[in-house]
Amino acid sequence: MTLEAIDLAFGYPRAPVGRDVSLSISTGEVLCLLGPNGCGKTTLFKTLLGLIPSQGGMLRLDGRDVASFSRPEFARRLGYVPQANSAYFPFSVLEVVLMGRASRIGAFSTPSASDREAAKAALEALSISHLGPRLYTAISGGERQMVLIARALAQEPDMIVMDEPTASLDFGNQARVLERIRALAASGLAIVLSTHDPGHAYACADRVALMKKGRLVALGTPAEVVTPARLKELYGIDVAVAFVEAAGRHVCAPSLTQVDVQP
Template sequence: MMLEVQELAFGYGARAVGSQVGLTLAEGEALCLLGPNGGGKTTLFKTLLGLLRPLAGRVLLDGIDLADLPRREIAKKIGYVPQAHAAFFPFSVRDVVLMGRASRLPAFAGPGPADRAAAERALAMLGIGHLAERIYTEISGGERQLALIARALAGEPRLLVMDEPTASLDFGNQARVLTQVRRLSERGIAVVLSTHDPGHAFLCADRVALLHGGRLVALGPPAETVTPESLRLLYGVEVAVVPLPGQGRTVCTPLIG
């Protein structure tokens, strides 16, 4: 098992945000994390990345406690795609993606041919090679999100953590990002992502984890986990979960009125 979370309590300082969280993630598996605002999703992700130390329990990567791994080793194995990225400098998309090689470089060293080749592979994998010379601050939100995913992939991680990768994207760009999530897992990269749209779980995830009040209240395949009852618990509203005949897809919509 690539990632294993054991009886994890997480938070900031002495203030616990979540507790008793346990889950596993295998290579090539996509896990979708659902939960309301303030429910602890981002704090949990920071703990999985080793940016926050657990208040209790352990996070194991390939059987090794994350606390025992140097920061650089963690960065080599786990890529991170943030939910928002403020860009101020007019770097090209290629240069932004090349920054993902930082964990592979010795101190004070610049990128070499192997690093540039890895960046080009990541651009090609995400289908955005045509954007390589464009200025990152001048492309669309969906294109920037794909560039951030490519930046993470340039580091050649085995696990990708994505914090609300579809936030603020239009419908088409959401679909493009979720398609890439599915393709990445098919290539053997483990992916854990959060989203506020329960329907996304049916599009890209093998399993779904529901986080409510800092605890996992359900964990399993989307069809068994994303139900009207579980979504009512998470979000406090009535939700219809509707399979689309002949499409192999399911949509979730709130019932208003």
């Protein structure tokens, strides 16, 4: 499948956020979106997912205007891993993952045995089956993040949009999720993710889009766009980008001499 944005404009009523965004993402690919806080990453994602209407331009899925898809038809194709927010409703983890089946179940039906199997398989794929019976309100933020990824997997979509999937994860789980993202793409999914760690782009992305003030300032392979000059343009700080042989890839490290530390 291919999702294509052409000169997309996006934002909220009376509050435009971004425009002129053109990109495409296809099966087997990982696209990483980098950009400072508030530049519009989440708003772009919500627009790609059809959760808020676009404010201009065109969005096509497999060459077809997304406006011509029914809501459930479109929702089945695209999974969403939102930022892990606080949880208020005391559902079990398994129930939360089952919610990923909603677009396949229908409004008035109950989950079938195969829906339960898909939910359990998603938990298993992320090695978090042990969390299944736990209350979603009583697990850690990082565990919740993994559960939200499982929920998207249970949906069996063609593409998953992940909003900062590594944000609240410990060092080990960050690496596991980045590896999982690569494996999911290799298994035939398209993945779009945002992150605040440019090194993650080198770890898992085929292509990287850099966003500043709601516009893309660069789009290309990690080596082409995740450079000290581009990172300075994006974040206003000096960043060293170096190949680390033991890691087998480039890593990014900000230079701390630019931070004013008071004794």
